[in-house]
Amino acid sequence: MNVATKQWVAVGQLNDIPRQGARCVKNGEMTIAVFRTSDDRIYALEDKCPHKNGPLSQGIVHDGCVTCPLHNWVISLETGTAQGADEGATLSFPTKLEEDGSVLIGL
C-alpha cells in the first residue's frame, strides 16, 4: 500500500453491506470486496483468493476472517494473509467509516 498517493473514495453506506457479509466494488479491471463484521468493522480486500483466485466476497465471514468459497482457505480481513498452514496474501486496502455511515476505501 502506497500511503503517499492514497486517495479516499466513497463507495456506499454501511447499511448497504449485510453484517457478516460483503459487497463488491468494481475498480476498473479489479474487483474489491468490502466486508462488514458483526460488530460493524469494515475491511477491503482484492476479491481474489491467493490460492486460485476464488471470489472472497462470496465466502463466510467469521472472527475477522473470511473462508473462501472454493476450497476453504481462511483469509485475514485485516491483512489479507492466509491463516493456518496455507501461505499467500491478497491485496488489502485501508478503510474509513464516517459518522454518517459512509464507507471510504483508500486507494
Place this chain on the structure above:
Amino acid sequence: MSKQNLVIVGNGMAPGRLLEHLFEATDSYNVTIFNAEPRVNYDRIMLSPVLSGEKSFEDIVIHSEEWYAGHGITLHKGAKVSKIDRAAKTVTSENGITAPYDKLVIATGSSPFIIPVPGKDLDGVLAYRDLEDTYGMMKAAKAGGRAVVIGGGLLGLEAAAGLRMQGMEVTVIHLMASLMERQLDPAAGFLLQRELEGRGIEVLCEANTKQILGTDKVEGVELADGRIIDASLVVMAVGIRPSVQLAKDAGLEVNRGIVTGFDLKTSDPDIYSVGECVEVGGMVYGLVAPLYQMAKVAAAHLSGPSDAAFQHVETPTKLKVTGVNLYSVGDFAEGPDREDIVLRNASAGTYKRVILRDNKVIGAVMYGDVADGGWYNEMLKSGEDVSDKHETLIYGQMFQGGGAVDPLAIVAGLSDDAEICGCNGICKGQITSAITEKGLTSLAEVRAHTKASASCGTCTGLVQDLMTITLGEDAAAVPEGMCGCTHLGHGDVRRLIVAKELKSIPAVMQELEWTTPEGCAKCRPALNYYLISDWPGEYADDMQSRFINERVHANIQKDGTYSVVPRMWGGITTPDELRAIADVADKFDIPTVKVTGGQRIDLLGVKKEDLLPVWKDLNDAGMISGAAYAKGLRTVKTCVGKDWCRFGTQDSTGLGVKLEQFLWGSWAPAKLKLAVSGCPRNCAESTCKDIGIVCVDSGYEVLYGGAAGLHIQGTTKLGNVATEQDVIEVVGALTQFYRETGYYLERIYKWADRIGYDHVKAMVFDDLEQRHAYYERFVYSQKFAQIDPWAERVAGAEAHEFSPMAEIKLEAAE
C-alpha cells in the same frame, strides 16, 4: 472340560463390569442373567442427561444385544428372581424360569427409599432409579405444571434440574439446613442453592414432608409447618436401601447389605455378591467406582485362584448438572485437630476449601472452580506431607513453583498414577500408555480401550488434554467436537438445541459456551441447518451462515461464474420448457448447456449479475430452482414405467413427479436424491440412491441408504407398501427422522450406518402411529420451505447479493 454354569441375579452396572473382566480372563462359564428390568445393561448414571433431554436411551446402553449374543449369554429380561435354592443350587424367577448354577452372583443393587407418609402410593409419585422412572418424569413434564422433588441430595438435584430443563416449575424440599450436606459444607451448599434458584428452581431447606395430597392422583404436598405446595408430580429421592431380601430368604448373612469378605464371597462360598447390595468391611457403597472395584475382585476369584482383595478408597462426588461445577472428596467435618484453608472469589462465585490433619490432605470441597480436584485427591490418597507447599496449596497446582499459565500444564504435571477417571479408577499412566501403544487417536477409541470417561463423562476434558499432551498438536485435529469452536459433538449440540430451546445461532454459541465469538465456516452452516430443522416457522434462515451456493441459489464455478439448473420434475420436460431454456441460453450468452447425471439440464457459466434475469425468464416459463446446490432435496430420477415400457408394473414416472412435488424445498443434513424404477430391472438406478423406490406387481418396495459417489453402497430395504399414498407417507416419515437426527453433511447411508437400520425401520416403518407423526411433522415444516428462492429473489429479496455496490471511476491519479 465341560463349562460351569454361572448365574447372575440383576443386570446392573456392577455385574456388567464383572463379566467384561471375566471374559478377558476365561471362557469357562455358561452365563445366565436374570434381570427384573426388561432390557440390556445401561449406564444408570446417565439417566439425568436422558431426563434433561441431553441424551437418549440408545446413547447410554453399555452392552447391546449383540454383545450378549457374541458371548453366548442367556439374558432373561423382565424376570425377577424370587427364590434361591442353595441345596439344589438353582434360582427361580417370578415368571417360572429355573436355572441351575455352579457359581451364583447376587447383584440386586438397591431400591429407592420411600418415606412412609400418607399419599405415597398416589398416581404421580415417582422414585428416581431406572428408565421407567425417567420416562415417567418426562411424560409428566410434557403435561407441564409443578414438580416437587423431595430430597436435596445428588439424585434429587439432578432430577430437579432435568425437570426444569423439560419446562416444569420445580420445588425442592430438603430436610437438612443446606443442600447435599453429606458431600458439601454449608458454604458450597449455599452457592449451589443460589445457582439453582437462578435457574428458577425453588429450594426449601429444613422442610419436612407431612403428607402428599390428592384423591387419585397427586395434587400437592403438605409440609409439617402447614405450608401447601401444589404439584402434579412428586419425585422422592431421599436415599437408597440395599436390596437384600432375596439373600436374606436364602439364609445368607445379611446386615445393612449382603455381608461379604474382601474377596466378595458371601457366607456361602459358591455365592458372590457385587454392587450396591453388598456390605464389605462394614461399608455399603452408592457410587460406581467402588462397585467396579468389587467387580474386578470377584471376576479374579471366579476365573481362578486369586488373592485379589477389595480395598476402601474415597470416591469424589460430582453433580452432573450441565453448567454446575462442584467437587468434594474425603472428610470435611470440622474438628480441633484439623486445619482449614479457604479461598473465595465472590465476583466469580467460586469457593475452595482444603482440609488438613497432621499436614496431610484429608478432604476437599470446591464449587465453581474444580480444576484442582484431581490434584487434591491425589494428595489425599498418597497421604503425602504437604508442609512445603502449605502457603500456596489453596491456589492450586498451577501456582506451584510459579508454573506457566498453560491449562495443559496441570495435566502434564500429574504423576502417572494420578487418577483421571474416578468411576473406572483409571490413572494417567494407563491412558497415556494405551494411546501410544495402541495408536489411539480419538476419544471414542480411548474410551473403548481404557474405559476412561466412559461412565459419567465428567473427566472427558482431562482425557482430551491427555490426548493432546501425548499426541502433540495432531490431537488438536481429532477432538470429537463439531469443529475447533466447541468440544461438543453434533449429537450433543442437536439435543441441547431442543432441550434448552435455543432458537438462534448467538443463543447456541452463548449457552453452549462456544470458544470463538462467531463460530467458523464449519459450525455456522451446521447450526443454521439444525435450527431450521428443529424450529420450523420460528427460526429465520441466516443467510450469512450459508455457503455461497445456498445463499445465491446457484452453483459457483471455478472462474467465479455460476451454473443454473431448473427443476425438471421426475425428469419430464416439454417442448415449451426446452424452448425457454434455449432462449435463455441465447439471450445471456451462456457458454455451456449440459444434460446432468440427474436427468435435467444445466446452464453453465452464467455471470452473477445475470442470475436474476435468467431466473425471471425461467420462472416465467413455469420453472423453479432445481436446488442443484442444496443440502436438501436434489432430484427424483424416474424411468418411463408402465405407460410405455413393456415390463413396467406401476406408474414410476408419475410417482416420481409426485414425490418431487412433495419433497422439494426441504432442507436436510446433506443432499437427498431419490429415484423411482418401474420394475426390478431398475433403470432409474433406485438401488444406489438415498431413497429408492422399485415398483413391483404387488406395489412398491421402499429402499434407502444407497450411495454412488465417493463411496458405493447398495440400498437396504425399509419395507413393502401397497399404494402411492403409502410410499409418500413412508418417504416423508423417513426424511423427517433423518432431518431431526442426522449430523450436518451426513448422507442418509452414513446416518443409517450410525444409528442402525433396524432402529430406523422400527421408528418410521413398523410403528404406524409414529410413522404418521413423523410424516405430519414433515408436512408441517414444508409449509415454510416450499417457496421458490428464485422467484423470491427476482421479487427483490437479498438484492445486495446480485449487484456490485459501486463502480469507481477514478480520475487519472497523477
